Amino acid sequence: MADTTPEIPRKDDQPTLEGGDYDIIRQRLLKQGQVLRERMDRLDARRREVFGSVEMDLLKADRVSTGHNCVPRDMVQLGEGRFLFGFNVRLGLKTAYDLSDVFAIYEYDEAEGIFREQPLDPLKNTAFEEAFKRLYKVYDKTVFTKFTLKGSDLYMVFRTGDRVDDILVFKWEHQDGALSFMDDRADAEYKQQGFPKAYNFTWRHPSRDAYRAGDHPHVSIEDKVYVECVGGDLTIKVEDNTRSGDGIYAEAVENRNQKIDDAEYQYAIQGSLVILKIKPFQEKEWRHFIFNEKMQEVHRVDSIGNACVMLPEEHGVMFPDGYYLQTGELKQFESDLGGMVLERIVASPNGEDTLYVFFNRMSGMYALMPYRLIQQEVPERITCSGFSLFNNGHMISFRSEDDPQKHHMVQLRQTPFYVAGFEPESGNREDFLFQVQNKPVVRCLAESHEVLTLILKENPYADLYADMARRAQAIPDSYAWLNNEAGCEIVPALTDIRESAEKAIAEFDKVRRLKREASERVTEAQESAHKLFNQVQRASFKSVDDFVANLGGLRTLRGELISLKETRYVDLAAIEALEAQVVEQNDKLSGRCVQFLLKPEAMDPYIERAKEQQGRVDGVTKVAEAKELNTEVQQTSENLEMLIRIVNSLKIDDTTEQTRIVESITSIFTTVNQVKEALKKKTKSLMSVEGAAQFDA
Secondary structure, eight states: OOOOSOOOOOGGGSOOOOSSHHHHHHHHHHHHHHHHHHHHHHHHHHHHHHHOOOOOEEEEEEEEEEEEEEEEEEEEEOSTTEEEEEEEOOOTTOOSOOGGGTEEEEEEETTTTEEEEEOOGGGOOHHHHHHHHHHHHHOTTOEEEEEEEETTEEEEEEEOSSSTTOEEEEEEEEETTEEEEEESOOHHHHHHHOSOOSBSSOOBOOOGGGEEOSSSOEEEETTTEEEEOOTTEEEEESSOOSSOOOOSEEEEOSOTTOOTTTSEEEEEEETTEEEEEEEOTTOSSOEEEEEETTTTEEEEOGGGGTOBEEOGGGOEEEETTEEEETTSOEEEOOOOOOSOEEEEEEEOTTSSEEEEEEEOTTTOOEEEEEEETTTTBOOOOEEESEEEEOTTSEEEEEOOOSSOEEEEEEEEEEOSOOOTTOOOOOOOTTSHHHHHOHHHHHHHHHHHHHHHHHHTOSSOOTTHHHHHHHHHHHHHHHOGGGGSGGGTTHHHHHHHHHHHHHHHHHHHHHHHHHHHHHHHHHHHHHHHHHHHHHHHHHOOOOSHHHHHHHHHHHHHHHHHHHHHTTSTTOOHHHHHHHHHHHHHHHHHHHHHHHHHHTSTTTTHHHHHHHHHHHHHSTTOOSHHHHHHHHHHHHHHHHHHHHHHHHHHHSOOSOHHHHHHHHHHHHHHHHHHHHHHHHHHHHHHHHHHHHHHHHHHO
């Protein structure tokens, strides 16, 4: 294992952060994470020296040859380096099947690095051979399906019909690779043992009290998340709010008219994960989701319907095509192997690795998912038609072709899934870590890895730094041996991280508040814009005042959006998109305004208003009245200026018409300016009179 932890970005690789205490602490945590990673690498290297280490590694790829063209189906180990191969052939005119038509035994010659075929002596048993021949004679659809090794019992499974459960099973005793035939009718026993449970948790149903009525009813999943299938979509919400149908996730359902209790809901809670199983009304298939309470995010993962099991140390969940971690990482592999069931789980003796084996009962394909506890990942999903693990951890696997072949590719891998007693050679047994034992060291490294994962979170969640501080404190508390020199100074590194995380909590709350306020302002701007857009659509535009009022509103809104861009943590993309809509509305309305202004009577309201304001000047008797009239005149002037800008900014084919509009507005300006001048003189005169009266008083 060259590197046990995620890559900590260098400072130069980081995106530019906004200034402030929070960002300073964030940069400090990244540096402290780098220190922790280096010390974890030192501890892991020392652990490997003491206990030895085995990783998944491809040792060899070779071919084995069969006597007939066939489609291989499965294999099982028969002692070190030897395996039993099972396959299917169609023999044409031949009426009886021999053992060699279905089975072959190969042994790996390490000296020459090749697989050599061996005699089928381990299968030579009169009772078995008679039952084998009878099977193929009675059932003409017989095909070999798989080997299943449970303890010392080896089952040979044959399918005799079209259904997956149409099987006949032979049972053997398997002791150190030696076979002893036991039963030619082990079907019931095999079916009873079956496959492991698809789930190592229990699905629960919401109680009747969990159903919440309202305009947008939903079902509460223990007040952690809320789900519903009404109104045409399946919605997952994080707020117990039935007044709104909005949520963090939504997708269409087939029946739009269903009620809240028409759909079926099941769930399971594992740490911060809520696994949801939902079947909308009149639909045949269940839909499966993972909700992360900390991250407030939802992922649809339908392969959970086939199998889903908890990862070690409550790291998350594993399903046939991937896994999801409590820290929010989702990994799904692209290859589609159809409906897979959990076939078995194999744990390595060192506590570091766990192999999850999924199996397609119809096609015979396997998906092998080796989960590494320290790195918290599956580095490779191995898909094969059959495989077998040997005591020393070697694994042989093959991938069959669609068409029958004589030569079949096999791969030999070294894995950490050896049997106790076949451990790799250890190093210094006098080292302090040997007294600690390997599994606690592995768990310590895995928990330290979680701290690094939290440091590298690009989108922090609400309790990120509280979780970081708590975990950084819990590791030294749980593993007292870290204070020894063998602990490679991990404790001081975790202490520094805990102190920085505690300081980041308050600062992060400030950042969250600023982001929330910025989001609220964006929402308000969007609501104002939509309200204004609707107003523009409803307006009759029978007078120039309608155009002026709405164009003025659009101009004001755009000014607010430009100012909003300067707000910290604002969603610039949303603001720019909204501004583009405002500009588009403004351009359309400006064009309509110009067309309206081409009418001879278009400016009559402003002509009448200017004359009316001119006539009111002589009647002004107080400075306050003069100021009020001046405000009206100033507004008229601004509206006229806006109209001139609109006319000049748009291309009008008939320049004489454009000139006529501008001259018409200019003539009104003349009257407005005369009113301003007269009002200015009147105000000056009134101020003198009122000032003298105030002085006398």
